[in-house]
Amino acid sequence: MKAVKPVLAALSLLCMTTVLSGCATIQARVERGGTFTTAGIAYVDAIPAVLDESFALTVAANSHQLLLSRGDLTEEERAEELGKSNALLHERQQLLQNLRRHSLLLRSYFLALQALTADDNASGINSATEGVVTRLAELRPGIEDKTIGDAKITDLIGPGIKLVVGAYQNAALKQELAARGEAIERELALQQEAINALIDDMTDNAQLIIQIEELNPIFIEYVSAKRVSKTWNDKRLSAFKRTVSMESHDDIRNAAASMHSTWIALVEKRDTEATINLLIEDVERFSAVARLFKSND
Amino acid sequence: MSSPSKIRQETLQTLRGTRRDMSSAKWLFALKKQPKSVRRVAAHARLDVEQAILALSNAKLAAIGKKLAANEADLRTGRDALKVARRRLNRVKTMLGKVSKLLDVVQKVLRFTTTL
Numbered sequence: 001m002k003a004v005k006p007v008l009a010a011l012s013l014l015c016m017t018t019v020l021s022g023c024a025t026i027q028a029r030v031e032r033g034g035t036f037t038t039a040g041i042a043y044v045d046a047i048p049a050v051l052d053e054s055f056a057l058t059v060a061a062n063s064h065q066l067l068l069s070r071g072d073l074t075e076e077e078r079a080e081e082l083g084k085s086n087a088l089l090h091e092r093q094q095l096l097q098n099l100r101r102h103s104l105l106l107r108s109y110f111l112a113l114q115a116l117t118a119d120d121n122a123s124g125i126n127s128a129t130e131g132v133v134t135r136l137a138e139l140r141p142g143i144e145d146k147t148i149g150d151a152k153i154t155d156l157i158g159p160g161i162k163l164v165v166g167a168y169q170n171a172a173l174k175q176e177l178a179a180r181g182e183a184i185e186r187e188l189a190l191q192q193e194a195i196n197a198l199i200d201d202m203t204d205n206a207q208l209i210i211q212i213e214e215l216n217p218i219f220i221e222y223v224s225a226k227r228v229s230k231t232w233n234d235k236r237l238s239a240f241k242r243t244v245s246m247e248s249h250d251d252i253r254n255a256a257a258s259m260h261s262t263w264i265a266l267v268e269k270r271d272t273e274a275t276i277n278l279l280i281e282d283v284e285r286f287s288a289v290a291r292l293f294k295s296n297d
Numbered sequence: 298m299s300s301p302s303k304i305r306q307e308t309l310q311t312l313r314g315t316r317r318d319m320s321s322a323k324w325l326f327a328l329k330k331q332p333k334s335v336r337r338v339a340a341h342a343r344l345d346v347e348q349a350i351l352a353l354s355n356a357k358l359a360a361i362g363k364k365l366a367a368n369e370a371d372l373r374t375g376r377d378a379l380k381v382a383r384r385r386l387n388r389v390k391t392m393l394g395k396v397s398k399l400l401d402v403v404q405k406v407l408r409f410t411t412t413l
Contacts (some may be wrong), residue, residue, distance in 0.1 A: 030400070032324070039309075058351070061347075062347060062351070063315070065320070065343055065344060065347040066344070068320060068340075068343065069340035069341075069343050069344050070340075071340075072333070072336040072337045072340035073337065073340050073341075076313075077341075081344045084344075084348055085344075085347070085348060088348060088351040088352060090353070091355050092351065092354075092355055092358070095355060095358040095362055098362045098365075098366075099358070099365070100364065100390045102362075102365050102366070102369070105373070105376075106372065106374050107371060108376055109372050109375055109379075110378045112376045112377075112378055112379035112380050112383070115379070115380075115383045116379050116382050116383045116386070139360055155383075167385060168385075168389075169386070172379075172382040172386075175382075176375065176378060176379060176382070178387070179375070179378065180371060180375040180378075183371035183372065183375065184371075184372075184375070186364075187368050187371075187372060188363070190361055190364050190365050190368065191365075193361050194358065194361045194362075194365070197314060197354065197357050197358060197361065198358075200354075201310075201354050204317075207317070207333070208316065208317060211317065211320060211321065212320055213381060215322065216320075216321070216322040216325065218328075219322035219323070220322055220326070223322075223326065224326075228334060232303075260361055264388070
C-alpha cells in the first residue's frame, strides 16, 4: 500500500505536467492568432493612406499630361479633354471609395477575431476565479495551504481555468478557421491583387512625375542652355534619389503578400513564432510608409 | 491563348511605356521643331493614351472590387460568429461571479447558524 502512494503521486504529477504543457501549446497558438489579428488591423489601417497617395499621384500624372498638351489644343478641345479626364478620375475615386469601405469590413472581422483571442478574456476570468478561491478560503480556513503533490490548490485552480479558456478560445479559433479560412484567404488574395494594381499605377505615375518635373528640365538645360547652372549636378542627384525612394512601394507589396501567406499558414496549422514575427516586421514597414504618405499630405 | 486580364495587363504596360516616351524631354524636344498640325495630333494622341491608361486601370480595379463585394457576405457571417463565440466566453466570467456571490451567501448563513 505504501508503494502505491509514490506511484499515484508520480502519475498525478505526470498528468499535471501534460495538462500544463498542452495548455502552453494551446495558449501559444491562441496568442499567435491574436498577434495575427493585431497585425491585420494595422495592415488594414494603413490601406487608406495608400488609396489617398495613389489617387493624388493619378491626378498629378493626369494634370501633367493635360498641361503638356494644352499649348497645342484649341479652347474647345481643352474643355473636351479635361471633361473626359475628370469623368475617368471621378470613376477612379468611386472605385477607391469602395475599396476603403470594404477594408473597414475586413477590419471589423479582425477586431472580432482579436476580441476572441485577447488576453483580457483569460485575465478577466482569472480575477473571477480568484474571487471564488478567496470565498472558499473564508469558508474553509486553511484551504490555501492544502496541496496536491507539491502544488498548492490555489495555484492550480488558476491555470486550470486558464486551460479551459485557452481550449475554448482555441476551439473557437479552429472552428472559425475551418468555416471561413477559405473566404478570408480569398479576401486577402484580392486585397493583395488590389494593392499590387495600385502600386503598379503609383510607381508608373511617380516615375512619370519625376521625369517631367526633374529629369526633363535637367535634360533640356544640358542640351539647349547656353550655360549649365552650378546646381545642375545636385538636381540630377536629387532626381536619382527620388527614383530610389520608390523602393518603399515594395514594402507595401511585401506586407500584402505576408498577410496572405501567414493566414494560409495559420489555417494549415503551419504558423510558427518566426512566421508571425516576419509578418509583424512587414506590416510595421508598411505602417511606416503609410505614415510617410500621410505626413506628405 | 491569353486571358482577357493578361491582355489588359500587357496593353496597360505598352500604354505606360508609350506615355513615358511621349513625355520624355527627347520627344518634346523633337516635337518643338514640328509644324503646329503635327503637334496638335501628338497632343491628342498623348491624351488618348493617358485616358486609355485610366480606363484600363479603372476596369482592373472594378473587376477586383466586384470579387471583393462577392466575398462580403462571408466576412459578415464570420464577424458575427466570432462575436457569438466571444459572448459565450464572457458567460464563463459571469458564471464565476455568480458562484462567488453564492459563496458569500453561504458564508453569511454559516455565520448566522454558528451564532445561534
